[in-house]
Amino acid sequence: xxxxxxxSFSYHKSKKVLDDVSFDILDNKVTILLGPxxxxxxxxxxxxxxxxxxxxxxxxxxxxxxxxxxxxxxxxSFAYVAQSISKTDLTVEETILLGRLPFxxxxxxxxxxxxxxxxxxxxxxEEIRFSNTNEISGGERQKVAIATSLVQDAKTxxxxxxxxxxxxxxxxxxxxxxxxxxxxKQKSALISMHDINQAxxxxxxxxxxxxxxxxxxxTKEEIDASLLKDVYGIKMKIIQDKKEIYxxxxx
Numbered sequence: 001x002x003x004x005x006x007x008s009f010s011y012h013k014s015k016k017v018l019d020d021v022s023f024d025i026l027d028n029k030v031t032i033l034l035g036p037x038x039x040x041x042x043x044x045x046x047x048x049x050x051x052x053x054x055x056x057x058x059x060x061x062x063x064x065x066x067x068x069x070x071x072x073x074x075x076x077s078f079a080y081v082a083q084s085i086s087k088t089d090l091t092v093e094e095t096i097l098l099g100r101l102p103f104x105x106x107x108x109x110x111x112x113x114x115x116x117x118x119x120x121x122x123x124x125x126e127e128i129r130f131s132n133t134n135e136i137s138g139g140e141r142q143k144v145a146i147a148t149s150l151v152q153d154a155k156t157x158x159x160x161x162x163x164x165x166x167x168x169x170x171x172x173x174x175x176x177x178x179x180x181x182x183x184x185k186q187k188s189a190l191i192s193m194h195d196i197n198q199a200x201x202x203x204x205x206x207x208x209x210x211x212x213x214x215x216x217x218x219t220k221e222e223i224d225a226s227l228l229k230d231v232y233g234i235k236m237k238i239i240q241d242k243k244e245i246y247x248x249x250x251x
Contacts, residue, residue, distance in 0.1 A: 002156055004023055006058070007056065019212040020213065029182070031204065045160055080157075081149045089132050123177070150181065178191070
Protein backbone atom coordinates (compact mmCIF):
# COMPACT_ATOMS: atom_id res chain seq x y z
CA UNK A 1 0.00 0.00 0.00
CA UNK A 2 1.08 3.56 -0.74
CA UNK A 3 0.27 6.17 1.91
CA UNK A 4 0.33 9.90 1.17
CA UNK A 5 0.33 11.79 4.46
CA UNK A 6 -0.12 15.54 5.02
CA UNK A 7 1.48 16.37 1.67
CA SER A 8 1.86 20.06 0.87
CA PHE A 9 3.68 21.50 -2.13
CA SER A 10 4.23 24.85 -3.79
CA TYR A 11 6.30 25.97 -6.76
CA HIS A 12 8.93 28.49 -5.61
CA LYS A 13 7.21 30.89 -3.17
CA SER A 14 3.81 30.79 -4.77
CA LYS A 15 0.55 29.72 -3.14
CA LYS A 16 0.41 26.07 -2.13
CA VAL A 17 -0.73 23.85 -4.98
CA LEU A 18 -1.25 21.00 -2.50
CA ASP A 19 -2.34 21.72 1.05
CA ASP A 20 -2.18 18.91 3.63
CA VAL A 21 -3.23 16.15 1.22
CA SER A 22 -3.67 12.64 2.66
CA PHE A 23 -4.98 9.45 1.03
CA ASP A 24 -3.98 5.83 0.36
CA ILE A 25 -3.46 3.87 -2.84
CA LEU A 26 -4.77 0.44 -1.88
CA ASP A 27 -3.36 -2.80 -3.22
CA ASN A 28 -5.22 -4.34 -6.18
CA LYS A 29 -7.51 -1.31 -6.53
CA VAL A 30 -7.96 1.51 -9.06
CA THR A 31 -7.77 4.89 -7.32
CA ILE A 32 -8.97 7.89 -9.34
CA LEU A 33 -7.94 11.53 -8.85
CA LEU A 34 -10.79 13.87 -9.83
CA GLY A 35 -11.31 17.61 -9.82
CA PRO A 36 -11.14 20.68 -12.09
CA UNK A 37 -7.95 21.87 -13.76
CA UNK A 38 -5.40 23.35 -11.40
CA UNK A 39 -6.43 21.50 -8.22
CA UNK A 40 -3.16 19.56 -8.00
CA UNK A 41 -3.78 16.20 -9.69
CA UNK A 42 -0.62 16.29 -11.81
CA UNK A 43 1.37 17.76 -8.91
CA UNK A 44 0.46 14.76 -6.74
CA UNK A 45 1.64 12.44 -9.51
CA UNK A 46 4.90 14.36 -9.89
CA UNK A 47 5.52 14.15 -6.13
CA UNK A 48 4.76 10.44 -6.15
CA UNK A 49 7.19 9.80 -8.99
CA UNK A 50 9.92 11.96 -7.49
CA UNK A 51 9.75 14.68 -10.16
CA UNK A 52 8.82 17.13 -7.38
CA UNK A 53 10.85 17.04 -4.19
CA UNK A 54 8.58 16.58 -1.18
CA UNK A 55 9.44 18.93 1.68
CA UNK A 56 6.19 18.91 3.65
CA UNK A 57 4.47 15.63 4.45
CA UNK A 58 5.49 12.12 3.46
CA UNK A 59 4.93 9.30 1.00
CA UNK A 60 5.24 5.76 2.33
CA UNK A 61 5.54 2.62 0.22
CA UNK A 62 4.68 -0.45 2.30
CA UNK A 63 5.54 1.67 5.37
CA UNK A 64 8.96 2.68 3.94
CA UNK A 65 9.58 6.40 3.25
CA UNK A 66 9.61 7.05 -0.48
CA UNK A 67 12.86 9.04 -0.26
CA UNK A 68 14.60 6.07 1.38
CA UNK A 69 13.99 3.75 -1.56
CA UNK A 70 16.82 2.97 -3.95
CA UNK A 71 16.42 3.67 -7.67
CA UNK A 72 15.72 -0.01 -8.28
CA UNK A 73 13.16 -0.14 -5.46
CA UNK A 74 11.39 2.93 -6.82
CA UNK A 75 11.29 1.33 -10.29
CA UNK A 76 9.71 -1.77 -8.76
CA SER A 77 7.21 0.36 -6.85
CA PHE A 78 5.99 2.81 -9.53
CA ALA A 79 5.63 2.83 -13.29
CA TYR A 80 4.39 5.92 -15.09
CA VAL A 81 2.22 6.07 -18.19
CA ALA A 82 2.10 9.58 -19.64
CA GLN A 83 -0.70 10.81 -21.91
CA SER A 84 1.32 9.65 -24.90
CA ILE A 85 4.85 8.54 -25.68
CA SER A 86 6.92 10.72 -27.98
CA LYS A 87 7.27 9.96 -31.66
CA THR A 88 10.80 8.62 -32.18
CA ASP A 89 12.81 6.50 -34.58
CA LEU A 90 12.82 3.67 -32.02
CA THR A 91 10.73 0.65 -32.89
CA VAL A 92 7.83 -0.45 -30.71
CA GLU A 93 9.94 -3.36 -29.43
CA GLU A 94 12.90 -1.10 -28.60
CA THR A 95 10.62 1.37 -26.83
CA ILE A 96 9.02 -1.32 -24.66
CA LEU A 97 12.45 -2.72 -23.81
CA LEU A 98 13.27 0.65 -22.21
CA GLY A 99 10.89 -0.37 -19.45
CA ARG A 100 13.53 -2.88 -18.32
CA LEU A 101 16.28 -0.25 -18.24
CA PRO A 102 16.30 0.10 -14.41
CA PHE A 103 17.07 -3.62 -14.09
CA UNK A 104 19.93 -4.25 -16.51
CA UNK A 105 23.44 -2.82 -16.45
CA UNK A 106 24.71 -2.48 -20.02
CA UNK A 107 22.69 -4.86 -22.13
CA UNK A 108 19.26 -6.43 -21.57
CA UNK A 109 19.28 -10.06 -20.49
CA UNK A 110 17.51 -12.98 -22.12
CA UNK A 111 14.87 -12.75 -19.38
CA UNK A 112 14.30 -9.04 -20.16
CA UNK A 113 13.69 -9.88 -23.82
CA UNK A 114 11.32 -12.71 -22.91
CA UNK A 115 9.27 -10.31 -20.76
CA UNK A 116 9.05 -7.84 -23.66
CA UNK A 117 8.02 -10.61 -26.03
CA UNK A 118 5.28 -11.76 -23.64
CA UNK A 119 3.88 -8.24 -23.22
CA UNK A 120 3.87 -7.62 -26.99
CA UNK A 121 1.82 -10.79 -27.47
CA UNK A 122 -0.47 -10.05 -24.52
CA UNK A 123 -1.35 -6.57 -25.79
CA UNK A 124 -1.63 -7.74 -29.43
CA UNK A 125 1.18 -5.50 -30.67
CA GLU A 126 2.82 -8.09 -32.96
CA GLU A 127 1.78 -6.36 -36.18
CA ILE A 128 3.51 -3.10 -35.22
CA ARG A 129 6.40 -4.66 -33.31
CA PHE A 130 9.05 -3.44 -35.76
CA SER A 131 7.34 -0.17 -36.70
CA ASN A 132 8.85 3.09 -35.51
CA THR A 133 6.73 4.90 -32.93
CA ASN A 134 6.45 7.86 -35.32
CA GLU A 135 4.60 5.58 -37.78
CA ILE A 136 1.79 4.37 -35.52
CA SER A 137 -1.49 5.92 -34.31
CA GLY A 138 -2.11 7.75 -31.04
CA GLY A 139 -4.05 4.80 -29.63
CA GLU A 140 -1.24 2.43 -30.56
CA ARG A 141 1.34 4.71 -28.95
CA GLN A 142 -0.71 4.72 -25.75
CA LYS A 143 -0.77 0.90 -25.79
CA VAL A 144 3.01 0.95 -26.23
CA ALA A 145 3.30 3.31 -23.26
CA ILE A 146 1.27 0.89 -21.13
CA ALA A 147 3.32 -2.06 -22.39
CA THR A 148 6.52 -0.22 -21.40
CA SER A 149 5.18 0.27 -17.88
CA LEU A 150 4.07 -3.37 -17.61
CA VAL A 151 7.49 -4.83 -18.40
CA GLN A 152 8.82 -2.66 -15.59
CA ASP A 153 6.67 -4.92 -13.38
CA ALA A 154 5.98 -2.23 -10.79
CA LYS A 155 3.41 -2.70 -8.03
CA THR A 156 1.63 0.56 -8.81
CA UNK A 157 1.01 2.00 -12.27
CA UNK A 158 0.38 5.75 -12.44
CA UNK A 159 -1.64 7.17 -15.34
CA UNK A 160 -2.10 10.83 -16.24
CA UNK A 161 -5.21 11.21 -18.41
CA UNK A 162 -4.71 7.85 -20.18
CA UNK A 163 -7.57 8.32 -22.69
CA UNK A 164 -7.09 11.96 -23.65
CA UNK A 165 -6.89 12.65 -27.39
CA UNK A 166 -7.92 9.09 -28.27
CA UNK A 167 -10.89 7.97 -30.36
CA UNK A 168 -13.72 6.10 -28.63
CA UNK A 169 -12.55 2.64 -29.69
CA UNK A 170 -9.05 3.29 -28.35
CA UNK A 171 -10.47 4.74 -25.12
CA UNK A 172 -12.47 1.56 -24.47
CA UNK A 173 -9.47 -0.65 -25.24
CA UNK A 174 -7.19 1.32 -22.89
CA UNK A 175 -9.72 1.29 -20.02
CA UNK A 176 -10.31 -2.46 -20.42
CA UNK A 177 -6.56 -3.02 -20.47
CA UNK A 178 -6.10 -1.11 -17.20
CA UNK A 179 -8.96 -2.99 -15.50
CA UNK A 180 -7.50 -6.32 -16.60
CA UNK A 181 -4.00 -5.55 -15.33
CA UNK A 182 -5.29 -4.49 -11.91
CA UNK A 183 -7.74 -7.35 -11.44
CA UNK A 184 -5.76 -10.20 -12.98
CA LYS A 185 -2.13 -9.17 -12.46
CA GLN A 186 -2.37 -7.99 -8.84
CA LYS A 187 -1.46 -4.40 -9.68
CA SER A 188 -2.61 -1.11 -8.19
CA ALA A 189 -3.37 1.97 -10.26
CA LEU A 190 -3.55 5.70 -9.61
CA ILE A 191 -5.25 7.57 -12.44
CA SER A 192 -5.79 11.29 -12.98
CA MET A 193 -8.95 11.79 -15.08
CA HIS A 194 -11.34 14.49 -16.27
CA ASP A 195 -14.10 12.28 -17.66
CA ILE A 196 -16.26 11.36 -14.67
CA ASN A 197 -18.18 8.63 -16.51
CA GLN A 198 -14.97 6.91 -17.54
CA ALA A 199 -13.78 7.24 -13.95
CA UNK A 200 -16.97 5.60 -12.67
CA UNK A 201 -16.53 2.76 -15.12
CA UNK A 202 -13.01 1.86 -14.04
CA UNK A 203 -12.51 3.18 -10.48
CA UNK A 204 -12.76 1.49 -7.10
CA UNK A 205 -11.95 4.54 -4.96
CA UNK A 206 -12.25 8.23 -5.79
CA UNK A 207 -10.21 11.15 -4.45
CA UNK A 208 -11.99 14.46 -5.13
CA UNK A 209 -9.68 17.48 -4.97
CA UNK A 210 -10.70 21.10 -4.47
CA UNK A 211 -8.46 24.12 -3.89
CA UNK A 212 -5.41 21.90 -3.42
CA UNK A 213 -7.05 19.81 -0.70
CA UNK A 214 -8.75 16.42 -0.55
CA UNK A 215 -12.42 17.34 -0.51
CA UNK A 216 -13.67 13.77 -0.19
CA UNK A 217 -12.45 10.17 -0.49
CA UNK A 218 -15.24 7.76 -1.37
CA THR A 219 -16.52 4.75 -3.27
CA LYS A 220 -18.66 4.93 -6.41
CA GLU A 221 -21.86 4.47 -4.41
CA GLU A 222 -21.03 7.47 -2.21
CA ILE A 223 -20.82 9.93 -5.10
CA ASP A 224 -23.87 12.16 -5.34
CA ALA A 225 -24.99 15.28 -7.19
CA SER A 226 -24.24 17.51 -4.20
CA LEU A 227 -20.61 16.37 -4.09
CA LEU A 228 -20.15 16.96 -7.81
CA LYS A 229 -21.75 20.41 -7.58
CA ASP A 230 -19.45 21.36 -4.69
CA VAL A 231 -16.31 20.20 -6.52
CA TYR A 232 -17.03 21.26 -10.10
CA GLY A 233 -19.47 24.12 -9.59
CA ILE A 234 -22.04 22.79 -12.09
CA LYS A 235 -25.19 20.72 -11.77
CA MET A 236 -24.91 17.04 -12.57
CA LYS A 237 -27.42 14.24 -12.19
CA ILE A 238 -26.48 10.77 -10.97
CA ILE A 239 -28.26 8.04 -12.93
CA GLN A 240 -28.26 4.42 -11.78
CA ASP A 241 -29.22 1.71 -14.26
CA LYS A 242 -29.12 -1.71 -12.63
CA LYS A 243 -25.52 -1.97 -11.40
CA GLU A 244 -24.21 0.87 -13.55
CA ILE A 245 -23.84 4.46 -12.31
CA TYR A 246 -23.16 7.38 -14.60
CA UNK A 247 -23.39 11.16 -14.65
CA UNK A 248 -25.59 13.35 -16.82
CA UNK A 249 -24.53 16.97 -17.17
CA UNK A 250 -27.50 19.29 -16.70
CA UNK A 251 -27.90 22.62 -18.48
